[in-house]
Amino acid sequence: MRKLFITTFLFSLANLPAAAQPLQGLPPGPLGAAIQSGHDMIMQTGTNAASKGYIGNALTCANCHTNAGNNDHPGNFLNTASEYPSFSPREGAVITLEDRIANCFMRSMNGKRPSTDSAVVVDMAAYIDWLDRDKNVEALATPAPSPYPAMVKAANAADYAAGQTLYKQNCAACHGANGAGMGSFPPVWGARSYNAGAGLANIAKLATWVKGNMPLGNPHLSEQQAFQVALYVDTQPRPDFVLQDHLPPGQAYNAKVQSETDSVASNLKKAGLSAAALQGQAP
Numbered sequence: 001m002r003k004l005f006i007t008t009f010l011f012s013l014a015n016l017p018a019a020a021q022p023l024q025g026l027p028p029g030p031l032g033a034a035i036q037s038g039h040d041m042i043m044q045t046g047t048n049a050a051s052k053g054y055i056g057n058a059l060t061c062a063n064c065h066t067n068a069g070n071n072d073h074p075g076n077f078l079n080t081a082s083e084y085p086s087f088s089p090r091e092g093a094v095i096t097l098e099d100r101i102a103n104c105f106m107r108s109m110n111g112k113r114p115s116t117d118s119a120v121v122v123d124m125a126a127y128i129d130w131l132d133r134d135k136n137v138e139a140l141a142t143p144a145p146s147p148y149p150a151m152v153k154a155a156n157a158a159d160y161a162a163g164q165t166l167y168k169q170n171c172a173a174c175h176g177a178n179g180a181g182m183g184s185f186p187p188v189w190g191a192r193s194y195n196a197g198a199g200l201a202n203i204a205k206l207a208t209w210v211k212g213n214m215p216l217g218n219p220h221l222s223e224q225q226a227f228q229v230a231l232y233v234d235t236q237p238r239p240d241f242v243l244q245d246h247l248p249p250g251q252a253y254n255a256k257v258q259s260e261t262d263s264v265a266s267n268l269k270k271a272g273l274s275a276a277a278l279q280g281q282a283p
C-alpha cells in the first residue's frame with residue numbers, strides 16, 4: 001500500500017508539466033519575466049496565448065528541442081546564442097538568433113513567421129541567451145563529420161523496409177502506426193507534423209536527431225538503424241512548404257532567397273531518391 005502510494009506520487013511528480021516549474025536564478029524585473037515567458041512558450045507553444053496564433057500544427061518547440069533545449073541532446077540550445085549572427089545558406093543571408101527562431105515557426109511549426117521584434121521572439125531569444133549565463137565564451141569543438149549523408153546517398157529498398165520494421169518495433173507504440181501521434185505523443189508525419197521545409201525533413205538531420213533523442217528516455221538505435229528509421233519517416237506524407245504562404249505581407253524578412261517550395265518528393269529527389277524505388281515499386 002505504502003509502496004504503491006510512493007510510486008504513484010513519484011509518477012505524478014515526473015509528469016508535472018515542465019512549464020509550470022518556475023526557472024531558478026532568474027534576474028529580477030522585466031528581464032526575468034521575459035526569460036520565464038520565453039521558456040513557457042517553448043514548452044507549450046500551441047496553448048500559450050501569446051504564441052499559439054503563429055503555429056500551424058500539433059507540435060511544440062520542445063518536442064524537438066527536448067527539455068526546452070537545456071540538455072546535451074541533438075537540438076539543444078546550449079552555446080546557441082553565441083553562434084549568431086551567422087551565415088545561413090538556406091536564406092542566403094547573415095541571420096540573427098531572432099531570425100532563426102522566427103524561421104522555425106514557419107518550417108518546423110508549419111505556421112506564420114512572427115516579426116523578429118515581437119514579444120514572442122524576443123522572449124524566446126532572452127531565454128536561449130540566459131541558458132549560457134554562467135559561461136565564458138569558449139571555442140566550440142569541431143563536431144565529428146556526420147556519417148549520415150553517405151548513408152542517404154546509398155539508400156535502397158532494403159533500408160526502407162528495415163526502417164519500416166524498426167518504426168513498428170520502436171516508435172509506433174507512442175507515435176501511432178499511422179504517424180499521427182496520440183495524446184502527448186506528437187505526430188511524426190501527416191497534416192499535423194513538421195512540413196517539408198523543416199530541418200527534420202532532411203533525412204540526415206532526422207537521423208542525427210533520432211539517434212540522440214528517440215525512443216524517448218532510451219535512445220539506443222545504432223547509426224544505421226537511426227538512418228533507416230529516418231529514411232522511412234521522411235518518405236511518408238507531410239505538408240508541402242511554400243515560403244510565401246508563411247510570410248505575413250509587408251513584414252521584413254531577412255533573406256536573399258525569397259522563393260522556395262519543398263515537398264517530400266522534391267526532398268527525396270534532391271537526395272537522388274524516389275519513394276517508388278524505396279518502396280520497391282517499378283519507377
Ligand code: HEC
Pocket residue numbers: 042045059060061062063064065075076077079080083097100101104105108109124194198199200205209
Ligand atoms: C520538428 C522539430 C522542430 C520543432 C518543432 C522546432 N524546431 Fe527548432 N530546430 C529543429 C532542427 C532539426 C534544427 C537544426 C536545423 C539545422 O541544423 O538546419 C533547429 C534549429 C533551431 C534553432 C537554431 C539552433 C542552433 O543551435 O543554431 C533555434 C533557435 C530553434 N530551432 C528554435 C525553435 C523554436 C523557437 C521553435 C518553436 C517555435 C522550434 N525551434 C521548433 C527542429 C525543430
Ligand code: HEC
Pocket residue numbers: 059062063064066067166167170171172173174175184185186187188189193194200210214215216221229230233
Ligand atoms: C515512449 C514513447 C516514445 C517512443 C517509443 C518514441 N517517441 Fe518520439 N517522441 C515522444 C515524445 C513524448 C516526443 C516529444 C518530446 C518532448 O516533448 O520532450 C517525441 C518526439 C519525436 C519527434 C519530434 C516531434 C515530432 O513529432 O516530429 C520525432 C521526429 C520522433 N519523436 C520520432 C521518433 C522515432 C523515429 C521513434 C522510434 C525510433 C520514436 N520517436 C519513439 C515519445 C516517443
